[in-house]
Every structure is written in structure tokens, then in C-alpha cells.
Amino acid sequence: MEATPTQKVPTLPVVLLLQGRTCLVAGAGKVAARKAEQLLEAGALVTVIGETPSEAVRDLHARGAIRLKERAFQDEDVAGCAVAFAATNDADANLRVLEACRRRGILCGCVDLHWREGDLISPAVLRLDDITVAVSSGGRSCRRSRLVRDSLARHLSGVNTADLLVIGTIHQHISLQRLEETGRLLKCVWGLHEFLLLSTCTRVELLALAATDADVHELLRRALGLGGLEPDAFYVRQGFDAFQHAALLASGLLSQMPGESHIVAQMKDSIAMAERLGWSGSIVREWMSNAFLISKDIRADAAGIVRSGDVEALLLSEHRDLYDKTINNVQSRHPSE
Incomplete structure (x- = not known):
């Protein structure tokens, strides 16, 4: 039976191989x-x-x-x-x-x-490096297809420049209740691809995969309620510094009592909540898994180290490759998973 103009026409999306034909x-x-x-x-x-x-x-x-x-x-x-x-x-x-x-x-x-x-x-087509995205409304609305394509183009551009990010402060500046409410709003921020919200005994943190754009970082700080604070009232870590920070945090060396172990349970609870609420995915999960793995080495190797600079040097020399692997996977695994 022939479809009317308002009926959806069933289609099968394919990619045609036409080179040389x-x-x-x-x-x-x-x-x-x-x-x-x-x-x-x-x-x-x-x-x-x-x-x-x-x-x-x-x-x-x-x-x-x-x-x-x-x-x-x-x-x-x-x-x-x-x-x-x-x-x-x-x-x-x-x-x-x-x-x-x-x-x-x-x-x-x-x-x-x-x-x-x-x-x-x-379909409306978006090509970015080796990624091809096709958007179709089944012939009913070319304008809508183009709108979706253009929105995806902005998102993919942000993915290609994404890196690890940590924004944190002490409990006095952000309450856990506000942070959880903010998480629902953060899902709507272009340039913020995955994240979790962590509350420990001394600090509250956003750990994220986000665009490196300074405007995105400023928007995140404001969404977290940090916009009116002096620069020394919060901290920002990006790239390998963020990767290193998570490992040091999991090792307990950034706790009030250096070396305490229940921080890992707190981090795992935050990961579970973020995944349950749809805040995080494969990249943040891999980041945290590597942080837990490295933290075991730090606990063993840093038993006699008292200067944090020595610990950071240990991380830089031995675990930079894990950070590089995590970031390389952003383009190969995100956002399809």
C-alpha cells in the first residue's frame, strides 16, 4: 500500500560503496x-x-x-x-x-x-575526519534532519577536543544536595560528555570528560556555584593533571589522613550513581579503573615517600601511557557507546 505524505516510510540505513563506479x-x-x-x-x-x-x-x-x-x-x-x-x-x-x-x-x-x-x-550528512553521520526523517522533514545534523556537528567537534577535567572545592562552598541537583542540569551542557560527582570527607569534585574550551569550563564552574569564589577557593585540573589527581585521590594521599582506604569505596559509589543516572559512560569508567589500578602501586611505592612532588614524579614516569590510552579511546569509542 502506498504511504501518504504524513506516514512514516520504513527504511534501512546503509552506506554505499561507490568509489570508481x-x-x-x-x-x-x-x-x-x-x-x-x-x-x-x-x-x-x-x-x-x-x-x-x-x-x-x-x-x-x-x-x-x-x-x-x-x-x-x-x-x-x-x-x-x-x-x-x-x-x-x-x-x-x-x-x-x-x-x-x-x-x-x-x-x-x-x-x-x-x-x-x-x-x-x-539523508543529511555530517563528515568529520573518519566519522560519517547520516540523519534521516524518513522523507518527512528535511529541515528537521539538517537541524539534528548541525547539532551533532557541534557535539562531535567538542568530542574531538575533549580531555579529562577535575573541578573541586571544599564542602563549605558546595553542599552535596546542591551538587546532585546540579548534576541533572550538567547533562544538558554542550561540551560536557561524561561526568561524575564525588563527595569525600573534605572535598566535593566534578570529574569529567569535557571540551577544552575555556567558556565550557567557566560555565561548569558557574553551574557548580563556584562563579563568585576567589581563584584560590577552588581548583581545576585538566588532561594528565586530572588523570594524576584521580589516582592520587584513590591512593588516599590527598585525604586528611594520608593513606586511608575508604576513599575507594566513596569513589566507586559515585561511579555507580553517575552510571545509574546516565551521567557517565565508558571513558570515565576506564579513567577510574586506571586510577584504582595506579593507586595500588602508589600505596606500595610511596610507603616511604613524604614529599608529594616525589609521588607525582612517580606517576609521570610510570603511568603516562595509561592516560594517553584513555584519551585516544575518546575518538574511537565515544560517543557511540
Whole structure:
């Protein structure tokens, strides 16, 4: 049964491998030019057929990017093509392209009201390094698809610059109750990808995977209620300093009684709460796992060390590789998990 304009059309998202394969765009206007550019991005060999090529199509041809035939479409034009687009400004002509492809078993997409009769629709596409994101509303709202794509683009840009972050202060400046309420708001902050909120005997901390943008850090400080404090009333650790801080914290060396062990249980409770509430995921979990692992080495190796600088030197020399591995996994595992 044919779908009405308001009905959702079931689709199967796929990625077509078109490098070096012949593809056709019937039509030579602005829309046809965009379809040709999309095919070129996939490495296809593109032929555009149209009687009155637009400036954009002529520019592609002048650059040697496409083959251009300035004439009306003919049924035999689709022979040997992997994919075709019916992108003329004539609905009857587009239907003719669809029918020619259907007879030859060639995938064809149409840009007008005949799109439901075709084999594919073009999603809103975002490409960032080796990441490709396609967003589709099933043909019902191209504007909505573009809006989602643009929002994802900002998010992915932040992921690519993300690093570990710690913002903390003493209990007098932040209550645990306020921190938990703030956590629900922090989930809405662009640039804050994963986090947990930790309360120990002496301190309250945000441990996070966040964008390195200074404005994001300022927003987080304000959300935590630290905006009006003097700089020496709170502390910020970033990158390896944040990684090192978590390990020292888990070792008990930053506690009122250096070496105490119940800090690990407090950290594990905070991790469990963050995962239950959807605040944290695989990256923060790996960070904390490494912190616990390193803390065991610190407890053993720092038994006779009294200067914190010596402990930090130990961390820097022996465990920098674990930090590097954690950050490298941001691009390979986040945000898909």
C-alpha cells in the first residue's frame, strides 16, 4: 500500500560503496549539482545529463569533476550505472528516470513527489575526519534532519577536543544536595560528555570528560556555584593533571589522613550513581579503573615517600601511557557507546 505524505516510510540505513563506479544524475539544476557533489564525495564517476546546466553544474564540469551531457535524459543513459538520481524540475521526467532504472535493477532516488517510488533517499550528512553521520526523517522533514545534523556537528567537534577535567572545592562552598541537583542540569551542557560527582570527607569534585574550551569550563564552574569564589577557593585540573589527581585521590594521599582506604569505596559509589543516572559512560569508567589500578602501586611505592612532588614524579614516569590510552579511546569509542 502506498504511504501518504504524513506516514512514516520504513527504511534501512546503509552506506554505499561507490568509489570508481559509474553514477548518473538526471537534471542539471542546483539540486542536481548537490546530488553530484554527494556522489563525488563517495568517489563515484559522475555523469550529469540536463538541457540547461546551472552555474554549479558547469563549474563541476569545468573542474573536470563530472561528465556533462547537455540534452534531455534517454532511457539508455542508465545502463551500467550503480546509482542514479532523478533530479530534474519535471515530475514526469523524473518518473521516467525511475522507471528506466527499475527495468534494469538500478538503484534510483528521486527529489520530488515520486521519492516514495524510488529505492533510496539522501539523508543529511555530517563528515568529520573518519566519522560519517547520516540523519534521516524518513522523507518527512528535511529541515528537521539538517537541524539534528548541525547539532551533532557541534557535539562531535567538542568530542574531538575533549580531555579529562577535575573541578573541586571544599564542602563549605558546595553542599552535596546542591551538587546532585546540579548534576541533572550538567547533562544538558554542550561540551560536557561524561561526568561524575564525588563527595569525600573534605572535598566535593566534578570529574569529567569535557571540551577544552575555556567558556565550557567557566560555565561548569558557574553551574557548580563556584562563579563568585576567589581563584584560590577552588581548583581545576585538566588532561594528565586530572588523570594524576584521580589516582592520587584513590591512593588516599590527598585525604586528611594520608593513606586511608575508604576513599575507594566513596569513589566507586559515585561511579555507580553517575552510571545509574546516565551521567557517565565508558571513558570515565576506564579513567577510574586506571586510577584504582595506579593507586595500588602508589600505596606500595610511596610507603616511604613524604614529599608529594616525589609521588607525582612517580606517576609521570610510570603511568603516562595509561592516560594517553584513555584519551585516544575518546575518538574511537565515544560517543557511540
